[in-house]
Amino acid sequence: xxxxxxxxxxxxxxxxxxxxxxxxxxxxxxxxxxxxxxxxxxxxxxxxxxxxxxxxxxxxxxxxxxxxxxxxxxxxxxxxxxxxxxxxxxxxxxxxxxxxxxxxxxxxxxxxxxxxxxxxxxxxxxxxxxxxxxxxxxxxxxxxxxxxxxxxxxxxxxxxxxxxxxxxxxxxxxxxxxxxxxxxxxxxxxxxxxxxxxxxxxxxxxxxxxxxxxxxxxxxxxxxxxxxxxxxxxxxxxxxxxxxxxxxxxxxxxxxxxxxxxxxxxxxxxxxxxxxxxxxxxxxxxxxxxxxxxxxxxxxxxxxxxxxxxxxxxxxxxxxxxxxxxxxxxxxxxxxxxxxxxxxxxxxxxxxxxxxxxxxxxxxxxxxxxxxxxxxxxxxxxxxxxxxxxxxxxxxxxxxxxxxxxxxxxxxxxxxxxxxxxxxxxxxxxxxxxxxxxxxxxxxxxxxxxxxxxxxxxxxxxxxxxxxxxxxxxxxxxxxxxxxxxxxxxxxxxxxxxxxxxxxxxxxxxxxxxxxxxxxxxxxxxxxxxxxxxxxxxxxxxxxxxxxxxxxxxxxxxxxxxxxxxxxxxxxxxxxxxxxxxxxxxxxxxxxxxxxxxxxxxxxxxxxxxxxxxxxxxxxxxxx
Amino acid sequence: xxxxxxxxxxxxxxxxxxxxxxxxxxxxxxxxxxxxxxxxxxxxxxxxxxxxxxxxxxxxxxxxxxxxxxxxxxxxxxxxxxxxxxxxxxxxxxxxxxxxxxxxxxxxxxxxxxxxxxxxxxxxxxxxxxxxxxxxxxxxxxxxxxxxxxxxxxxxxxxxxxxxxxxxxxxxxxxxx
Numbered sequence: 027x028x029x030x031x032x033x034x035x036x037x038x039x040x041x042x043x044x045x046x047x048x049x050x051x052x053x054x055x056x057x058x059x060x061x062x063x064x065x066x067x068x069x070x071x072x073x074x075x076x077x078x079x080x081x082x083x084x085x086x087x088x089x090x091x092x093x094x095x096x097x098x099x100x101x102x103x104x105x106x107x108x109x110x111x112x113x114x115x116x117x118x119x120x121x122x123x124x125x126x127x128x129x130x131x132x133x134x135x136x137x138x139x140x141x142x143x144x145x146x147x148x149x150x151x152x153x154x155x156x157x158x159x160x161x162x163x164x165x166x167x168x169x170x171x172x173x174x175x176x177x178x179x180x181x182x183x184x185x186x187x188x189x190x191x192x193x194x195x196x197x198x199x200x201x202x203x204x205x206x207x208x209x210x211x212x213x214x215x216x217x218x219x220x221x222x223x224x225x226x227x228x229x230x231x232x233x234x235x236x237x238x239x240x241x242x243x244x245x246x247x248x249x250x251x252x253x254x255x256x257x258x259x260x261x262x263x264x265x266x267x268x269x270x271x272x273x274x275x276x277x278x279x280x281x282x283x284x285x286x287x288x289x290x291x292x293x294x295x296x297x298x299x300x301x302x303x304x305x306x307x308x309x310x311x312x313x314x315x316x317x318x319x320x321x322x323x324x325x326x327x328x329x330x331x332x333x334x335x336x337x338x339x340x341x342x343x344x345x346x347x348x349x350x351x352x353x354x355x356x357x358x359x360x361x362x363x364x365x366x367x368x369x370x371x372x373x374x375x376x377x378x379x380x381x382x383x384x385x386x387x388x389x390x391x392x393x394x395x396x397x398x399x400x401x402x403x404x405x406x407x408x409x410x411x412x413x414x415x416x417x418x419x420x421x422x423x424x425x426x427x428x429x430x431x432x433x434x435x436x437x438x439x440x441x442x443x444x445x446x447x448x449x450x451x452x453x454x455x456x457x458x459x460x461x462x463x464x465x466x467x468x469x470x471x472x473x474x475x476x477x478x479x480x481x482x483x484x485x486x487x488x489x490x491x492x493x494x495x496x497x498x499x500x501x502x503x504x505x506x507x508x509x510x511x512x513x514x515x516x517x518x519x520x521x522x523x524x525x526x527x528x529x530x531x532x533x534x535x536x537x538x539x540x541x542x543x544x545x546x547x548x549x550x551x552x553x554x555x556x557x558x559x560x561x562x563x564x565x566x567x568x569x570x571x572x573x574x575x576x577x578x579x580x581x582x583x584x585x586x587x588x589x590x591x592x593x594x595x596x597x598x599x600x601x602x603x604x605x606x607x608x609x610x611x612x613x614x615x616x617x618x619x620x621x622x623x624x625x626x627x628x629x630x631x632x633x634x635x636x637x638x639x640x641x642x643x644x645x646x647x648x649x650x
Numbered sequence: 651x652x653x654x655x656x657x658x659x660x661x662x663x664x665x666x667x668x669x670x671x672x673x674x675x676x677x678x679x680x681x682x683x684x685x686x687x688x689x690x691x692x693x694x695x696x697x698x699x700x701x702x703x704x705x706x707x708x709x710x711x712x713x714x715x716x717x718x719x720x721x722x723x724x725x726x727x728x729x730x731x732x733x734x735x736x737x738x739x740x741x742x743x744x745x746x747x748x749x750x751x752x753x754x755x756x757x758x759x760x761x762x763x764x765x766x767x768x769x770x771x772x773x774x775x776x777x778x779x780x781x782x783x784x785x786x787x788x789x790x791x792x793x794x795x796x797x798x799x800x801x802x803x804x805x806x807x808x809x810x811x812x813x814x815x816x817x818x819x820x821x822x823x824x825x826x827x
């Protein structure tokens with residue numbers, strides 16, 4: 027770390043304990059991703075296997091087994107990196123451990139068949155840096171994710187951590203910090219994209235001695251998990267951003283409102299806050315400068331609407347999380363009626379980088395009014411799912427096809443859904459749309475919090491719209507009529523359509539309701555709830571019409587409108603489907619084509635999933 | 651007053667709803683460690699964590715200890731998905747209903763669990779063994795569709811077939827335990 031000459035910089039240098047750095051670049055290490063997805067894919071067993079076998083072979087002193095935060099390539103978990111070479115082993119199983127130890131650790135080679143296969147060329151890729159998923163990203167917020175131990179503050183400090191705080195404290199000019207944020211062009215990453223510097227200025231300028239700072243980590247959009255990964259992988263970068271913001275606006279107390287569904291994030295953040303207090307980075311006299319600030323954690327209790335800032339404040343205050351009318355905005359009257367600044371996790375995580383590298387370097391990335399980078403969680407029917415960070419201005423095609431590796435074999439791209447229940451979808455001919463708040467808004471989609479779900483020809487767009495509306499309807503707090511009743515009526519129409527009971531005029535009724543709900547809802551939950559329906563109507567109206575007029579589901583997924591059958595020509599009579607069928611709807615002799623009885627079939631899809639010959643098919647005939 | 655009580659004891663016939671036997675001392679302890687005026691939800695989360703659910707007796711005791719009206723506590727319980735007034739089954743099966751899981755077939759997984767357990771999603775089986783619920787995105791989208799058993803056990807890339815096998819496996823686990 028580099029040290030300045032001010033009080034804070036000196037105090038920071040004293041707080042650093044180099045001997046406690048867990049992960050050092052250039053050392054022999056087995057790095058195992060300890061993100062939620064890798065954990066679920068078997069990370070704990072793989073870690074234990076490495077530890078045991080290294081001990082057995084007497085290599086435990088030479089090779090260290092360390093756990094890092096999320097690498098982002100969740101699709102390929104659990105991910106193991108052999109350092110210092112950076113050899114990348116995806117989807118590692120316990121049985122692979124012995125081979126990796128023997129070939130890579132002892133003999134210095136690579137286990138060819140365990141390496142990542144390039145989705146386009148089919149060649150094996152040995153090093154993490156060459157994996158196309160990483161190669162094409164611009165990792166700024168995620169720069170240390172997967173490279174440090176989230177439980178070690180010293181890992182973070184060794185790589186420049188908290189230097190930005192020391193810098194602003196030594197310079198002692200809160201207005202200059204706000205100017206810097208404004209110049210950088212950073213906008214709120216939670217969805218609405220409000221300029222961060224401007225928000226800070228409002229709170230700083232609001233009358234009152236007591237001001238609060240809130241970090242919104244109530245990441246509720248289904249399909250978005252970047253905030254969780256940042257908190258799990260590098261909690262300090264968020265704390266540092268909050269410290270700088272607190273100094274800029276003059277807050278002494280901060281809250282992180284985090285979903286209780288994210289236990290690892292809560293654990294790691296709690297630990298990080300404790301170490302910060304021990305090292306004098308939180309408390310009454312931060313880095314010896316007299317600046318006082320501390321952070322509490324509030325766990326959300328499971329309510330999507332609490333992502334809305336006034337609802338979130340109500341929840342911290344111990345009430346039902348219902349939004350209220352704005353103005354007054356939280357900047358003037360927020361938590362306990364005091365001026366309050368609320369940003370989300372990713373926004374705070376950008377701050378330290380901007381302070382250290384300057385507003386110009388940040389504004390260099392991006393286009394128009396959208397600057398810097400944005401993290402997306404790329405999921406759905408795409409080859410390389412996971413967490414990606416790209417500069418603003420990248421095209422959707424680049425994200426889905428270059429980084430995401432395109433569609434699963436044999437499947438066709440249909441749409442990409444952005445911004446979850448508040449957002450919309452982009453069809454094939456809008457793939458050149460760039461990631462820019464304004465450009466995306468014009469299409470009906472939004473940048474949103476960064477959930478990016480790719481769907482293929484097997485996803486029914488009417489059902490997808492129904493899915494999102496069901497979500498918002500269930501999560502509606504019930505305070506205002508347009509959202510409470512309007513979304514309910516809209517959902518009823520959509521449910522009838524997917525059940526094959528759509529009527530002439532339904533589309534027009536939906537559109538009328540949608541417009542009213544958008545115009546008259548109290549908060550953004552209701553105000554944006556019709557978006558998924560409106561964009562699917564805009565780009566996939568034919569699918570709605572097929573459901574309503576022909577009682578047909580073109581994607582073949584709406585259960586009421588499909589039947590299963592076995593293609594006699596393709597069936598080899600392997601009997602697997604008939605063995606797996608829970609209702610014995612499939613019969614047939616060995617090595618003879620099987621027959622599926624549609625009256626017994628419960629459409630559970632098991633037969634189609636187990637069939638290795640593609641002989642089980644779905645049929646959705648026009649019945650009208 | 652005492653006469654009436656003794657009479658009730660003598661005549662056990664008309665029974666009120668059974669009141670679960672719960673050690674309520676934890677309520678006072680938790681309230682003492684937090685400020686109920688600003689940390690009510692945190693207190694409730696601790697109690698829900700300890701008891702597994704928030705039955706009437708706990709709510710009443712919390713109201714007494716904290717001075718917060720029971721109606722307000724119920725208001726919070728019914729608003730937030732985390733809180734429940736009913737005990738959950740031994741194995742709480744949570745099927746993720748995030749977008750990635752939905753497009754990967756989560757509705758079929760729920761159907762399969764409903765079929766295998768014999769209860770609708772959102773209910774607990776009569777033998778108290780299974781609770782089945784749909785949950786909002788757990789953020790493990792790359793493993794869609796995702797199912798959680800309890801808090802720690804996660805199953806990714808589920809299929810209806812695997813769901814039925816999982817129920818069978820949990821039943822065996824229960825017999826062996």
